Amino acid sequence: MSTSTQLDRASLQAADATDPLASFRDRFSLPEGVIYLDGNSLGPLPIGAAERAAEVINNQWAHGLIRSWNTAGWFDLPTRLGDTLSKLIGGNDGETVVTDTTSLNLFKALASAVRIQQQDAPTRRVILTERDNFPTDIYIAEGISDFLNSVNAETGTHYEIRLIDEDLSLERALDDSVAVVSLSHVNYRTGAMWDMEAVTAAAHKSGALIVWDLAHAAGAVPVDLNGANADYAVGCTYKYLNGGPGSPAFIWVNSRHQGRFWQPLTGWWSHASPFEMEESYTAANDVRRFLCGTQPITSMAMIECGLDVALDADIETVRAKSLSLADLFIALVRQRCGGFGLELVTPENHAERGSHVSFRHPEGYAIIQALTDRGVIGDYREPEVLRFGLTPLYLSFTDIWDAVEILRDVLEARDWDVPAYRTRHAVT
């Protein structure tokens, strides 16, 4: 489908008719009258997930009770789901676990990388990330740094955070003080995507380790962690993987670090023999070293339903449709919503973007609210950014057409009565 000429809805219906992913829409429960452009924040309910939860609750919990830790396979969920998820990110069996939250897993990965550098290159005490990273990625690095520095308040050997921004390129930032680089593969706000292989190589060449946050990448774009020779990765299961609200996150570690990596959240689930009740800690000699405590089974079990859908879809086909949807969205906004001040902040180059498209507008918050009221659900991110997730498994080309028509209606009407900016602290 060309986006260089004037588009119309009929041509998009034709594109939908030949869409190889069209049937995946039936794998999700989506409300009538909604065009959901926020699957990169919370993916929709996969068909079967409610039944999976009911099975966990009414049979495994109510009837099996404590026995279900063994008989229903609850103990193995973190590694079993991890092995399944690993296939979507270029990982091998035994390299991924599903557990805890993305923030916590990032803490584990960064702390582990710092620890390896304490042994291999103790003068490296910089955690390098970027100013535009998702805030928790910066905050967690600060948490590690502050905690380690608290021991040495008076001495000069301090950990520090260095931020890549428009004044400091990755290349210039990578010097011999950098212990670990922490980047999001796809930026949460702009959709900009790093070249994982090239950046990983640059980090390694400089002597740093690298942690990739795949929150906005896993399930959305092809990811090949082993192909890129990455060190660690973390990510989210409730966005493009449709695991459910707040479903536990994942963490991946390259096999070459197995047996060596260490992280300080040394709960009993990471022990070599958790049920021996030993009185001192011995780390498991595998990826379970990234576990800590008991996981929320009901929320966790539903993840498998989302992963099943993702694994049934060819990721290259998903990527091709994602790019087509985004190209269409950008072209339609230009054609149909020109003159309303929407400024594209997502790179147009295919190699440099993920699966969402963002525009900046001074009244962005009000526009997103008005869109939501008319059934087009996008997302707003400070400052002034309207963010639209383009998820190929349940969006059609005509959905994009219809969404942009409604966006134009909203921009033409300008009849919102909410403030243009979100009120500080009020998440509404």
Place this chain on the structure above:
Amino acid sequence: MSTSTQLDRASLQAADATDPLASFRDRFSLPEGVIYLDGNSLGPLPIGAAERAAEVINNQWAHGLIRSWNTAGWFDLPTRLGDTLSKLIGGNDGETVVTDTTSLNLFKALASAVRIQQQDAPTRRVILTERDNFPTDIYIAEGISDFLNSVNAETGTHYEIRLIDEDLSLERALDDSVAVVSLSHVNYRTGAMWDMEAVTAAAHKSGALIVWDLAHAAGAVPVDLNGANADYAVGCTYKYLNGGPGSPAFIWVNSRHQGRFWQPLTGWWSHASPFEMEESYTAANDVRRFLCGTQPITSMAMIECGLDVALDADIETVRAKSLSLADLFIALVRQRCGGFGLELVTPENHAERGSHVSFRHPEGYAIIQALTDRGVIGDYREPEVLRFGLTPLYLSFTDIWDAVEILRDVLEARDWDVPAYRTRHAVT
């Protein structure tokens, strides 16, 4: 009910008939033919919890999608559930959040206490716990200590763990090097209970802070954290609070530390303005400082159902019945199972025990398996310990009689074909 004379089932039926908590059994879904003596490991399903999960999944998630973070109150779940749970542990509003796991919350509490001592008494570098504590409580302390010591591998200012055991009393262990005391209110294996008020006072007198692990106490025994003037507490919602498998844990902090305490898992949920997307960390000025990342909503929402039941029961009435059930259980085992080598490891003094009773037996693992096969579900804990949770909300006095009769049958039959000891690593 006296337990000093010969007991019979009829007298226990009479006791059940006047049990003020008898009606609470109808608040739970329990399988037919099972006497569940493991509610201190995983509590049963409260009536209504399955419907609550279905509402979260089929309405809030499937229909509300991302909007439910606001419209369904997902954002407020950690603090709202925390305020509810606070009532059960002698906490005030704004002192408790429900989030993450007990192990992770223990990390936060210990790290926070260590940080305060770094400022107030920097020579205090000992984390004092007990050899018989639940292993994760020791392992987490080791994780903190190892992480901090990794900065100063060559210098002498090291953190260390000190263990109370039969050779080292709490009193002798409490010296001016102790930064923080970390104890379980009720021991997971023996059921032994510390005097929270006296031990807290002793810790404070020595200049240490104290963290209480309430995993086997919350919902089981009266707990008054503010009355005892404790500093921190953590605990579990899936045992006596019946929140569901792996439901998120809680953490409490005394108001006097609010605004000062700090913990290194500084994810965006602990930020003063999480949705402002600020590029550096500013901690929330309240208990939300103990939050980190996005929580598993389906598992979390069900916690409220268990808390509702717990709050409807008067804890002093619960405690009285718990002690009666345990006294009965101990008396019946002596009367009906004498000569089979069961050794009571739980203190008989009421003030010194929680709500479970444990016996040691060389073939403990096989006995627990045989009991489970006959519908009496207890638990086994290394080494050789048979552990029985006595939960007043859904157990009757005749349940205890029937359980002990089956225990006697098992001990008389001795027909098990499983190994007497659990095979190392095989959790079966």
